Amino acid sequence: LTNTNITNAQDMETIRTLLPAIILVLIALPSLRILYSTDEINNPSFTIKSIGHQWYWTYQYTDYGGLIFNSYMLPPLFLNPGDLRLLEVDNLVVLPVEAPVRVMITSQDVLHSWTIPTLGLKMGAVPGHLNQTTFNAMRLGVYYGQCSEICGANHSFMPIVAELIP
Amino acid sequence: MLATRVLSLVGKRAISTSVCVRAHESVVKSEDFSLPTYVDWRDYPLPDVAHVKHLSASQKALREKEKESWSSLPTDEKVELYHIKFGESFAEMNRGSNEWKTVVGSAILFICFTALIIMWQKSYVYGPLPETFDKQWVAMETKRMVDMKVNPIQRLASKWDYEKSGSGSGVEEVRDAALCLRLTLSPPCNSMPIY
Numbered sequence: 001l002t003n004t005n006i007t008n009a010q011d012m013e014t015i016r017t018l019l020p021a022i023i024l025v026l027i028a029l030p031s032l033r034i035l036y037s038t039d040e041i042n043n044p045s046f047t048i049k050s051i052g053h054q055w056y057w058t059y060q061y062t063d064y065g066g067l068i069f070n071s072y073m074l075p076p077l078f079l080n081p082g083d084l085r086l087l088e089v090d091n092l093v094v095l096p097v098e099a100p101v102r103v104m105i106t107s108q109d110v111l112h113s114w115t116i117p118t119l120g121l122k123m124g125a126v127p128g129h130l131n132q133t134t135f136n137a138m139r140l141g142v143y144y145g146q147c148s149e150i151c152g153a154n155h156s157f158m159p160i161v162a163e164l165i166p
Numbered sequence: 167m168l169a170t171r172v173l174s175l176v177g178k179r180a181i182s183t184s185v186c187v188r189a190h191e192s193v194v195k196s197e198d199f200s201l202p203t204y205v206d207w208r209d210y211p212l213p214d215v216a217h218v219k220h221l222s223a224s225q226k227a228l229r230e231k232e233k234e235s236w237s238s239l240p241t242d243e244k245v246e247l248y249h250i251k252f253g254e255s256f257a258e259m260n261r262g263s264n265e266w267k268t269v270v271g272s273a274i275l276f277i278c279f280t281a282l283i284i285m286w287q288k289s290y291v292y293g294p295l296p297e298t299f300d301k302q303w304v305a306m307e308t309k310r311m312v313d314m315k316v317n318p319i320q321r322l323a324s325k326w327d328y329e330k331s332g333s334g335s336g337v338e339e340v341r342d343a344a345l346c347l348r349l350t351l352s353p354p355c356n357s358m359p360i361y
Contacts, residue, residue, distance in 0.1 A: 085298040142314055
């Protein structure tokens with residue numbers, strides 16, 4: 001470690017430390033800007049609230065009147081033939097297609113996560129905190145999801161079903 | 167201690183712990199990796215000490231004979247001289263063994279035992295599958311998934327021919343066709359239990 005061939009190159013060491021640092025900062029700043037810009041919400045035409053409980057979801061449609069309902073998983077005994085076990089609910093969320101929809105998500109008790117993978121949605125439901133996600137679906141249909149944050153004994157049994165209608 | 171007393175004629179300072187141990191041939195004291203040992207290792211070809219520490223009379227005679235021309239030594243004496251210095255030859259220390267059969271056999275035995283436990287569990291511990299795994303139900307379910315266009319780009323609905331199927335055939339045939347399609351998918355994509 002005292003060989004003069006590997007000591008006393010302070011100029012080069014300074015340059016080779018500062019230059020990469022500058023390059024990284026130049027990469028990071030636009031990257032952060034882009035990251036936050038993907039969160040931009042552009043004039044949603046419809047807003048619903050989704051509140052997680054142990055172990056069901058409550059949906060509130062407050063834009064036009066005050067519709068509030070709970071969404072519980074259908075137990076296997078209550079299924080109709082051909083239904084999807086552990087995915088069907090008694091009251092599903094009905095949302096418009098081809099319109100920007102905003103979903104405000106929170107929780108009443110413990111952490112949950114409101115997820116619909118086929119719509120590319122996943123947002124944590126944090127008690128005392130309000131999260132927001134938007135989407136603009138192009139296809140009609142019924143979309144299924146499941147709670148994605150461990151929340152107790154029946155974490156696997158609180159699905160989310162969204163029906164997108166024109 | 168006895169060695170110390172016996173050799174006290176030489177002087178107490180000449181006695182060391184290692185001499186004590188070597189004289190007593192590993193009676194307690196520090197017989198661990200702090201002393202040179204003999205090993206038969208192929209990646210340590212020249213061990214630190216000779217294999218035979220104390221030569222018998224015949225071995226001593228042989229060592230004297232070794233000082234003369236080696237061409238006069240017969241083969242068995244050469245081998246004996248070798249075995250004074252080394253325990254096993256390279257061929258002997260590198261020999262294969264049948265241990266692998268024991269190892270493989272034991273592993274297979276335990277795997278089979280585990281399989282027996284799993285079969286016992288399936289028969290006596292697990293309850294029946296829910297009715298949603300019945301063939302009829304799965305057929306109806308798959309038809310519904312096809313109608314909903316689940317996975318339209320890969321897998322399920324992408325493999326369904328929407329023009330051909332459903333026109334002219336009965337409900338049951340369509341459901342069976344849907345079930346066949348689902349079974350062509352590999353587990354776990356088809357969500358069917360494997361046992």
